[in-house]
Amino acid sequence: EIVMTQSPATLSVSPGERATLSCRASQGVSRNLAWYQQKAGQAPRLLIYGASARAIGIPATFSGSGSGTEFTLTISSLQSEDFAVYYCQQYNNWPYTFGQGTKLEIK
Amino acid sequence: QVHLQESGPGLVRPSQTLSLTCTVSGDSINSGEFYWTWIRQPPGKGLEWIGYIHYSGSTYYIPSLKSRVSISMDTSKNQLSLKLRSITAADTAFYYCARGGGWFDPWGQGTLVTVSS
Numbered sequence: 001e002i003v004m005t006q007s008p009a010t011l012s013v014s015p016g017e018r019a020t021l022s023c024r025a026s027q028g029v030s031r032n033l034a035w036y037q038q039k040a041g042q043a044p045r046l047l048i049y050g051a052s053a054r055a056i057g058i059p060a061t062f063s064g065s066g067s068g069t070e071f072t073l074t075i076s077s078l079q080s081e082d083f084a085v086y087y088c089q090q091y092n093n094w095p096y097t098f099g100q101g102t103k104l105e106i107k
Numbered sequence: 108q109v110h111l112q113e114s115g116p117g118l119v120r121p122s123q124t125l126s127l128t129c130t131v132s133g134d135s136i137n138s139g140e141f142y143w144t145w146i147r148q149p150p151g152k153g154l155e156w157i158g159y160i161h162y163s164g165s166t167y168y169i170p171s172l173k174s175r176v177s178i179s180m181d182t183s184k185n186q187l188s189l190k191l192r193s194i195t196a197a198d199t200a201f202y203y204c205a206r207g208g209g210w211f212d213p214w215g216q217g218t219l220v221t222v223s224s
Contacts, residue, residue, distance in 0.1 A: 001170075034210035036154075043203055044154065046212035055212055087154055091209035095169040098154040 002026050002090050006099035012107040015078050021102045023071040023088035032092035035064055035073045038101075039084045047086075048073065075104075109133040111204050111215035118221050125191040125222075129204030129215055130184070137162045137182040142208025145178060145189045147200040150219070155200075159208055160187060196222050 003026040013019045023033070031051035036044035046055040048064035051071060061082075063074045075082055083106050088099040115127035129143070136143055144159040158168035160178045168176050175192045191198060199222045205211035 032209065036211075043214040043217050044211075045214070046210055049210035049212075089154070089156075089210070094167055096156045096209075098156070100153045 001095060002029060002093050002097050004088055004090055004097050004099035006086075006088060006102045008102060009100070010103045010105060012105050013078055014107045015080060017078055019075045019078055019082075019104055021073040021075075021086055021104070023066075023073070023099050025069045025071075025090055027093075028068045029090040029092035031067045032090060033064075033066070033071050034089045034091065035062075036087045036089065037082075037084050038087065044087060078104075080106075109206060109213055111206065111213060113202060113204055113215045113218040115202075115218055115220065117219060118223060119194055120224050121195055121222055122193055125189070125194050125198065125220060127189045127202055127204075127218065127220070129187045129189075131186065131206075134206065136180055136185055136187060139163065141206050143178075143180070143187045144205045144207055144211055145187075146203045146205060146211065146214075148203070148217075149200045157189070161208070194222050198222050 005024045007022045033051045035048040038044040052064045061076045065072050085101045085103050087101050110132045112130045119125050139162045142159040142161045145157040148154050160166045177190045179188050201217040201219050203214050203217045205214040
């Protein structure tokens with residue numbers, strides 16, 4: 001099973017600033033990596049798939065990069081609605097696995 | 108617009124079988140284009156992919172649950188189902204259905220299942 005490790009566990013950023021979230025896979029997953037946003041009391045929402053392709057309706061302030069074992073989600077100019085928990089997920093190998101999440105909080 | 112809605116008992120006794128249904132609207136589960144997935148999340152914790160099913164009958168289950176879980180489809184009702192046998196308190200979680208066999212989009216709102224006597 002591929003272990004996905006996200007860092008940091010909690011990230012404090014001020015509105016208007018940039019946030020950079022990291023995800024590392026225990027073995028290479030090519031670009032078969034997705035990012036999700038989960039707000040309190042809601043289901044996760046797909047942001048990014050294929051490591052860098054934005055899902056329908058996701059603003060350009062969200063961008064993904066990386067391949068192999070190292071991935072990054074960048075949120076430029078944070079808005080109040082962006083403060084949430086973010087998960088990465090690999091779908092290169094069964095069983096598909098998620099990272100433990102990064103909580104993005106207001107500084 | 109595709110919409111998924113989970114339903115089932117909110118409380119299940121230990122050792123019993125958990126049965127959940129996901130009703131899909133705005134897409135046909137028998138189109139063959141997508142896989143249909145179940146994911147769970149213990150309260151306050153992270154996400155765990157349970158498994159998925161394709162119209163062709165192909166299924167895959169996470170090894171840790173494989174002996175207890177089954178996912179099926181009812182194409183006449185455009186629904187997928189999850190059954191989890193011999194449940195324990197460790198199975199207490201929000202259960203989500205979602206469309207997709209790689210990335211998952213969209214998701215249902217989820218349903219909380221509590222295992223308690």
